[in-house]
Amino acid sequence: MLIIIDQNDSRPIYQQIADEIRFLIARGELAEDAPLPSVRQLAGDLGVNLNTVATAYRELQNDGLLTIKHGAGAVVSSRTSSGKSEDNLRKPLRSALAQLFLAGLSWAEVMNLVVDEMREILRDER
Amino acid sequence: MADIIFLVIIFLLEFLLFYFLPTLNGQQMLFGIVLKNDDFQTYGFPILQKYRRDLIFVAIGCVGGLALLYFADSLSPYSLATAYILETALIIFLLFKSLRQTWQLRDKRTVSRLATPLKPRHLLDFTNLWWELTIILLMIAPFAVLAFYYPQLPEIVPIHWNAAGTADGFAKKSFSSVFFLPILTTILQIFLIIIKQDIIQARFRVPAEKAEKVLSLKEISLLANIGMIDWCRLSCGVLLGIVALLVLSPILPVAAALNSFLWLSLIIMLLGMAFYLYQMNLVNREIKSLTGQITFQTADEMEGWKDGLFYYNPNDTAFMVEKPGGMGYTMNFAHKRILIYLALFVLPMFLTVLDFVLMKSR
Numbered sequence: 001m002l003i004i005i006d007q008n009d010s011r012p013i014y015q016q017i018a019d020e021i022r023f024l025i026a027r028g029e030l031a032e033d034a035p036l037p038s039v040r041q042l043a044g045d046l047g048v049n050l051n052t053v054a055t056a057y058r059e060l061q062n063d064g065l066l067t068i069k070h071g072a073g074a075v076v077s078s079r080t081s082s083g084k085s086e087d088n089l090r091k092p093l094r095s096a097l098a099q100l101f102l103a104g105l106s107w108a109e110v111m112n113l114v115v116d117e118m119r120e121i122l123r124d125e126r
Numbered sequence: 127m128a129d130i131i132f133l134v135i136i137f138l139l140e141f142l143l144f145y146f147l148p149t150l151n152g153q154q155m156l157f158g159i160v161l162k163n164d165d166f167q168t169y170g171f172p173i174l175q176k177y178r179r180d181l182i183f184v185a186i187g188c189v190g191g192l193a194l195l196y197f198a199d200s201l202s203p204y205s206l207a208t209a210y211i212l213e214t215a216l217i218i219f220l221l222f223k224s225l226r227q228t229w230q231l232r233d234k235r236t237v238s239r240l241a242t243p244l245k246p247r248h249l250l251d252f253t254n255l256w257w258e259l260t261i262i263l264l265m266i267a268p269f270a271v272l273a274f275y276y277p278q279l280p281e282i283v284p285i286h287w288n289a290a291g292t293a294d295g296f297a298k299k300s301f302s303s304v305f306f307l308p309i310l311t312t313i314l315q316i317f318l319i320i321i322k323q324d325i326i327q328a329r330f331r332v333p334a335e336k337a338e339k340v341l342s343l344k345e346i347s348l349l350a351n352i353g354m355i356d357w358c359r360l361s362c363g364v365l366l367g368i369v370a371l372l373v374l375s376p377i378l379p380v381a382a383a384l385n386s387f388l389w390l391s392l393i394i395m396l397l398g399m400a401f402y403l404y405q406m407n408l409v410n411r412e413i414k415s416l417t418g419q420i421t422f423q424t425a426d427e428m429e430g431w432k433d434g435l436f437y438y439n440p441n442d443t444a445f446m447v448e449k450p451g452g453m454g455y456t457m458n459f460a461h462k463r464i465l466i467y468l469a470l471f472v473l474p475m476f477l478t479v480l481d482f483v484l485m486k487s488r
Contacts, residue, residue, distance in 0.1 A: 001243060001244055001245065002241045002242060002243045002244065002337055002338070002341065003241065003242060003244050004239060004240065004241045004334045004337070005239070005240050005241075005242075006238060006239045006240075006334070007238040007239070007240075007424065008238050008239075020244075021244065024244065030244065035246050036244060036246065037244060037245065037246045037247070038246065040327070040443065041246065041247060041327055042242070042244075043443040043444075044327065044328075044329050044442075044443045044444035044445070045242040045329055045330050045331045045444070046240055046242055046331060047240070047329070047331070047424055047426065047427055047442060047443070047444065048443065049443065050443055073246065
């Protein structure tokens with residue numbers, strides 16, 4: 001159960017951290033009530049600013065995936081994010097798919113990629 | 127004569143240790159720094175040769191000087207001590223000089239894709255209840271024993287002993303002259319538990335390539351480090367507990383027994399530490415054969431290293447970081463937490479001076 005951060009990625013670091021944690025939760029590796037490392041520990045491990053990790057945790061908290069208790073640290077509170085309309089969920093998917101088609105991939109190749117990624121996320125729950 | 131033989135053995139051991147120290151970490155490494163393959167042959171090897179040649183000069187110089195004094199019949203404990211301190215100072219100078227040169231040749235590869243486990247590391251997860259209780263007992267027991275015997279102690283008590291366990295320093299009986307060592311031990315134990323906490327929170331991270339395998343190796347390395355600090359805490363408790371009881375030697379026939387036990391526990395302590403260092407060394411060799419490196423720095427972090435010895439990086443959130451050779455940790459001297467260390471380091475010195483001043487004024 002590890003997260004990978006790439007300094008050369010175009011996404012900001014906090015976004016990468018949040019995405020990685022989301023991925024682990026979706027995949028079931030981080031179960032409900034699983035504790036996360038403290039902001040200080042994760043920031044030290046990755047060599048990033050405290051605010052970067054705090055921002056990532058806050059974003060996940062706003063999604064309803066984490067609860068942050070003072071002193072006790074962050075805990076996975078739910079495996080379903082709350083308060084996102086279908087429209088909001090659709091937008092990032094659409095832009096990701098558009099990028100794939102713009103990169104010159106064919107219909108079948110895009111389909112393969114999507115199925116691959118879905119398998120990666122749901123590999124334990126099939 | 128026994129003193130001289132003892133000192134010669136220590137001289138010899140020190141010489142051997144420092145002779146083999148640069149290459150202890152295995153191939154393509156000097157002074158714990160990873161070099162590139164060709165660099166080791168062309169640049170690294172001459173540094174090693176020069177270091178060893180200078181080391182032999184220092185050893186011959188010191189032993190020769192002592193031999194001259196011995197034959198001139200003016201060998202005193204002071205000249206022995208001076209020679210020993212001089213030798214150590216020169217060796218440390220040589221070591222720093224060579225380390226500095228080697229650091230210029232280091233493998234400058236940095237990582238940008240980082241992996242870290244999303245698992246909290248708390249002090250309690252690495253704590254054994256019985257171990258802690260033993261340490262606390264060792265910390266409290268000297269206070270209790272000394273308090274019990276305090277009324278019976280004579281007005282003048284021994285406060286310093288030579289290697290054979292014979293008292294060679296005395297002071298008036300007072301709270302500070304009797305309880306000084308247990309107090310010092312308590313400070314030391316607090317210091318060591320803070321170090322343990324910081325080692326647990328030390329940067330724990332590997333490159334994204336082969337992350338799973340390298341992480342499991344780094345975990346063994348972390349456990350060896352924690353094992354070593356726990357071992358130090360227990361054996362320091364035993365050692366200093368024994369030394370604290372030596373003050374009772376005027377009223378109880380304990381000095382001889384305690385002294386032999388003291389040396390035994392010192393040897394056991396050093397053997398334990400050597401075991402953990404050996405374990406770290408094995409793990410590091412495996413990490414090196416997997417990735418070609420032992421510790422992994424981002425470009426930012428690489429800037430923080432000064433000659434491979436000190437780490438000063440105000441932009442780094444981590445306080446404890448692995449040393450470049452992967453044997454143990456070093457502090458980020460730009461981190462605020464360094465103040466705690468400074469305070470705990472200065473406190474015993476302050477107490478010693480205070481004790482001295484109080485004793486003079488009485």
